[in-house]
Amino acid sequence: DAGVTQSPTHLIKTRGQQVTLRCSPKSGHDTVSWYQQALGQGPQFIFQYYEEEERQRGNFPDRFSGHQFPNYSSELNVNALLLGDSALYLCASSTRATQPQHFGDGTRLSIL
Amino acid sequence: GDSVTQMEGPVTLSEEAFLTINCTYTATGYPSLFWYVQYPGEGLQLLLKATKADDKGSNKGFEATYRKETTSFHLEKGSVQVSDSAVYFCALSARDNYGQNFVFGPGTRLSVLP
Secondary structure: OOOOEEEOOEEEEOOOOOEEEEEEOOOOOOEEEEEEEOOOOOOEEEEEEEOOEEEEEOOOOOOEEEEEOOOOOEEEEEOOOOHHHOEEEEEEEEOOOOOOOEEOOOEEEEEO | OOEEEEOOOOEEEEOOOOEEEOEEEEOOOOOEEEEEEEOOOOOEEEEEEEOOOOOEEEEOOEEEEOEOOOOEOOEEEOOOOHHHOEEEEEEEEEEEOOEEEEEEOOOEEEEEEO
């Protein structure tokens, strides 16, 4: 049973570009959350998707947007990239019941 | 808002030493509490959890007790191994009308020397 899978594993972009990160949740999970983890820090919540809608959002600007598809997979889009967007982006999946979130290995995004 | 505070690292111990990593939280309501571990180059793995006051979570020799009176969830292990070297994150999950989500502490890096 595959866990949470994310792609790509690494990505290098330049300032001002746009990026799309992808996540497939663990089988049986319908809720996907995205986190940004800067180097040496804990993950910060970006937003959560359920039933193809954004349900909760953390303190991130509108440059960060997302989407959830009918098969529960999800994308994170970031526009107008800044140097400060360099981080590990983690996807986590869960069910709507009280279950611990399962994390993927993340996408390492580097902005030059 | 909800928050989690952890002891600052790095923590360096010799193999077989006793480990304590302190974690305290601030939250409205009754959150669930978790410890996650992150090995180099990997995502987060759930280590243990507790969902109500006085619950003790345990896994792989690690344990933590949900203390509501002190709003704490300290991680302990009686005898650490080199393979326990990683970053440990304390987290809380509070449920509201929109579901549940996690607030993480800043992490504590543990290095165990042979």
